[in-house]
Amino acid sequence: MIQPFTYYNPTKLVFGEGRIAELPRLIDPHYRILLVMGGGSIRRNGVYDAVCQALEGRSVTEFWGIESNPTVETIRKAVQLGRQEQCDFVLAVGGGSVIDASKLIIAAMCSDQDPWDIVRAGKHRGEYLPLGVVLTIPATGSEMNSGGVISCRETQEKYSFSSKHPQFSILDPRVPTSLPPYQVACGIADTFVHVMEQYMTTMRSPLLMDRMAEGVLHTLIEIAPGLTLNHKDVDLMGEFMLCATVGLNGYLSWGVDQDWSTHYIGHEVTALTGLTHGHTLAIILPATLQVMRHLGKQDKLLQYATRIWGLTPQACQGEEHAITAAIEATKQFFAKLGLSVTLRDAEVPHEVIDEVVRRFTERGTVLGEHQNMTPEIVRQILELAYE
Ligand code: NZQ
Ligand code: ZN
Numbered sequence: 001m002i003q004p005f006t007y008y009n010p011t012k013l014v015f016g017e018g019r020i021a022e023l024p025r026l027i028d029p030h031y032r033i034l035l036v037m038g039g040g041s042i043r044r045n046g047v048y049d050a051v052c053q054a055l056e057g058r059s060v061t062e063f064w065g066i067e068s069n070p071t072v073e074t075i076r077k078a079v080q081l082g083r084q085e086q087c088d089f090v091l092a093v094g095g096g097s098v099i100d101a102s103k104l105i106i107a108a109m110c111s112d113q114d115p116w117d118i119v120r121a122g123k124h125r126g127e128y129l130p131l132g133v134v135l136t137i138p139a140t141g142s143e144m145n146s147g148g149v150i151s152c153r154e155t156q157e158k159y160s161f162s163s164k165h166p167q168f169s170i171l172d173p174r175v176p177t178s179l180p181p182y183q184v185a186c187g188i189a190d191t192f193v194h195v196m197e198q199y200m201t202t203m204r205s206p207l208l209m210d211r212m213a214e215g216v217l218h219t220l221i222e223i224a225p226g227l228t229l230n231h232k233d234v235d236l237m238g239e240f241m242l243c244a245t246v247g248l249n250g251y252l253s254w255g256v257d258q259d260w261s262t263h264y265i266g267h268e269v270t271a272l273t274g275l276t277h278g279h280t281l282a283i284i285l286p287a288t289l290q291v292m293r294h295l296g297k298q299d300k301l302l303q304y305a306t307r308i309w310g311l312t313p314q315a316c317q318g319e320e321h322a323i324t325a326a327i328e329a330t331k332q333f334f335a336k337l338g339l340s341v342t343l344r345d346a347e348v349p350h351e352v353i354d355e356v357v358r359r360f361t362e363r364g365t366v367l368g369e370h371q372n373m374t375p376e377i378v379r380q381i382l383e384l385a386y387e
């Protein structure tokens with residue numbers, strides 16, 4: 001039986017080359033805009049100029065310097081500037097980090113609470129400023145969901161929280177062609193794992209969601225070699241943008257049991273080491289599948305092996321071999337993107353494992369759709385991911 005669900009997604013998607021020029025039609029002229037941006041890539045690829053040209057004559061205040069894995073320390077400064085300039089609309093021009101930071105800014109600007117308290121509460125229950133997005137990197141799906149992930153530099157913590165959907169997001173497939181290949185690889189890995197966290201759970205719940213998730217996985221597997229060879233290919237980049245947005249805008253989660261354990265573990269590794277989000281996931285997912293294969297995921301793994309990789313039990317001399325081969329195929333998929341696939345190769349210190357397990361134990365964190373992934377199982381996953 002399909003579980004009850006409510007779905008609402010008000011984000012207007014504006015996809016296509018040159019559509020940044022439509023910003024004036026998307027933002028009412030009376031708004032005082034706070035433009036939130038990252039470290040400067042948009043100055044080099046022409047996006048900043050295109051945004052400035054489109055917003056000529058509008059009231060715009062610029063905030064630069066949102067870092068990857070955005071920190072609350074930087075966000076406090078943006079909130080202060082936004083208040084001082086009486087901004088009442090936030091336009092995020094960047095990737096997941098800039099968008100997530102903006103999702104906290106739109107809440108904090110309407111609140112007396114410190115931004116970190118909003119993150120730790122998990123949700124802000126008051127007003128929000130409206131938010132618009134010009135996306136520069138496909139990966140997180142943040143352009144069409146209401147979530148955000150914020151770090152604290154001081155305590156080396158990283159948590160997700162719930163905010164508001166952007167009113168609109170502009171997706172120009174030429175814009176991400178200026179990304180370094182490593183970021184494209186991390187983005188593909190992140191998208192792949194978003195789909196897996198919604199897919200690799202209960203069997204037959206609902207059938208349509210399985211087929212849609214498999215559609216995104218197949219598309220990623222189809223386009224990844226071409227994008228790895230030439231990430232300047234605008235058509236392939238457009239295909240990837242659609243995958244990334246659909247991967248985490250809620251379309252794959254109607255009535256679905258979800259298991260975000262690879263993300264929870266990955267966030268801790270990133271918080272402690274700075275390793276790029278998608279890269280941590282590429283390392284941890286195969287280990288998660290390996291450890292959880294006999295703890296509730298066997299049937300779905302078999303479906304994944306058969307439908308995604310064509311690895312049937314008949315062809316592989318049995319179910320166990322098919323699952324082993326599918327996990328190995330997943331690992332090789334990430335390796336072919338150019339990502340190292342062990343924590344050791346990614347130069348993550350071994351002590352990080354103890355610290356992640358200590359944190360989960362202290363917080364009483366138990367993960368997985370069956371709530372059976374204890375901190376000791378997390379240790380097994382991390383040890384396996386290390387080798
Ligand atoms: O800061 P700039 O100079 O712009 O450089 C960025 C940054 O160094 C660069 N970049 C972005 N677009 C570019 C570009 N360089 C050249 N050309 C372009 N077109 O790429 C680097 C990475 O950017 P970032 O925004 O950090 O990447 P991503 O989109 O992967 O976001 C990662 C953050 O999103 C969170 C992650 O945890 C991490 O903090 N996530 C957010 C989610 C959500 N809101 O739903 C879900 C995800 O699972 C994820 O946790
Ligand atoms: Zn992710």
